[in-house]
Amino acid sequence: MSAVVDTHGHDGHGHDAHGGGYHGAGGIMRWVTTTNHKDIGTLYLWFSFIMFMTGGAMAMAIRLELFSPGIQFFNPDLFNQFTTMHGLIMLFGAIMPAFVGFANWQIPIMIGAPDMAFARLNNWSFWLLPFAATLLVMSFFTPGGAPGVGWTLYAPLTVQMGMGMDLTIFAVHLLGMSSILGSINIITTILNMRAPGMTMMRLPLFVWTWLITAYLLVAAMPVLAGAVTMTLTDRHFGTSFFNAAGGGDPVLYQHIFWFFGHPEVYIIALPAFGVVSQVLPAFSRKPLFGYASMVYATSAIAILSFIVWAHHMYTVGMPVQGQLFFMYATTLIAIPTGVKVFNWVATMWKGSLTFETPMLFAIGFLFLFTLGGFTGLMLSLVPIDIQLHDTYYVVAHFHYVMVAGALFAAFAGVYFWFPKWTGKMYDETLGQWHFWLTMIFFNMIFFVQHFLGLAGMPRRIPDYPLIFETWNKISSIGAFGFGLTQLLFLYIILKAIRSGEKAPQKPWEGADSLEWTHLPTPVPYHSFETPPVLK
């Protein structure tokens, strides 16, 4: 049995169906026209790194301004633009594409598929992103600058912004399109492309978490598209969605936005759970503890994520019955999340642990994400949230989830799968340095922000009273260290690509999914054209 690779039309080369290498167009056209899941995964990962640096530069600017009280470098309007764009770029440009990159690389080789189900659509899902990012960044150079409304894009402020807001709206449309098309592709791939014998309950957990994430995306992203469309028509066509004089309501925007926004939190967190659920068993040399309960817990989190959105809005004005419902529903999420944390710890229990870089990042994830979960639990309680709403406590909370959760898991995943993807080993010593510096500087930035928030420092304000100066200085120094450390990450990756040692087929003793057991290192350009035989 050989694979059928279509050879009609576009280039005269034809494909060697059995060959491992790449034979198509050369140079940049390879990357522009590719239908190969590995190429597209690589594009996603590099794109997300570039966006990570862009959003990171804005974070540096924010911390620079907050180094001292008073206005030092940026006027408040520009500061607001930085906080807005930092959020949008990091969420939609860095973290989400990073995990879609993992999905592209890993799902086909983990389930024994020849490629993604819709290879051309896959290309489009990626190539929408650079154009969307261009629109987003362009908004800085329009009259009035980028929107300075916060990444949540709340009405009525958005209705009053300049043309940068319109660019952002269309950028969100393209980003949403990319996510929806990508998710449809992922769902279809997982449901329809599994090798014979790869039953649903044998899927690696990373694949499961992405299946559930993709459902969340298909359900939540169109709602965001609706919300920004309403903003657009309110801005330019005189509709009254968010205009109280016309019978509309600015609070409506918040409801629609958070109906998208809370699932979005899990869209980012679930693939991170998936990566960690691959890494921890591999370095504990034990199977994942409680596999089935992990699947059910992930599904439970996903379902609950659609009925908790108004916990972001306790202070906006809501009947007490509403507050109670959303508080109880939110605290319920702690149960499946607790199941997951328990299972991860139990996976390591009595394992023969080693602490290579991926494992370090996974354990770092486990500690810090759990901390972020606890602060989340506190914020879910109405009386506490009313005190802490819009303070640095919230900033600290969601950075523990987004950075120490999602980003740490992404780093764990990169170090874990890098040898498989490239056939080269990274420098373990430098990897360890990267982890420890990231870990220390991360806590330096964000742990102290809990204190700032509890003491009442509001978020999204470029100035603060003298009393907050010490913690802000520590936080800013941590931020600069964190930023520099990520350049070390770039160096580690480039060094490994150029001169890394050759990696064996299975560099990690305890790794047991298909890509390690059935494919050579580096993974050939076309893999599993013939489905693997699974026992």
Add this chain to the structure above:
Amino acid sequence: MEHGASTTTRQAHYHVPQPMPWPIMGSFSLFCMALGSVILFNGASAGWTGIALGFMVLLYMMFRWFGDVIRESEGGKYGRWEDLSFRWGMSWFIFSEVMFFAGFFGALFWARVMSVPDLASLEHNTYLWPNFTSHWPSAGPGFEEKFSPMGAWGLPALNTVLLLSSGVTITLAHWGLIANQRGKLLFWQGMTILLGVLFLICQAVEYAHAYSDLNLKLTTGAYGTTFFMLTGFHGFHVTCGAIMLTVIWFRCLSGHFKPEHHFAFEGVAWYWHFVDVVWLGLFIFVYWL
């Protein structure tokens, strides 16, 4: 509907297509249209250039991309395995569309149940709008002009009949395709298109009536906003659906599809039923109740 294929196991090979330039062309066209729209909305008519350029590139891209897919399909490259992928893909695409409409229905319900009654509460009567009373249809407390709401039992009821009948005719066309009766297929598919176009004409007449006789506009507060945005997006989907039906009609005319292999037809039929169901929601909640 596997049409007898379900007894066979899936083939050993999955069709993985060649690299192609159409996706990036699509991204470029959407970028031009987005940028053109931003420029246009901010008062420079030069934006039309970007929209027109983008739209032309988009049409060309769709023509070529779909052309490739149709050639592959007719060339026998798609077996049952690929067919199943298309089914999953189309289902979840339609689901995402459902969620898009859900957002706008949410806005309608919010205005009717929450914001309009709240604007007539004691608090708002005391401090902002003393004379506003809660009612629906309402254009909100700040809207001075008189307007009439759109009645349900004139053109909208006729439109309901038209769309529901088109759901029947497309099923008859499908039965014709399965039975390999081309004449029946083409006739009923043609009737479906005709009903769709009639629907759109009725809707255009209805909009003209709203603007000229009822003083009901997009800017008529919450009622005008939700009325025109919901029916407008639906009308846009009907337009797309009618174009898709027409493409399928021409494909049927050229002898495409087999009784057991015609997912393009079915996908369009699913889409058509989806716009039908959305219309029922609109008829009940926007026009009638």
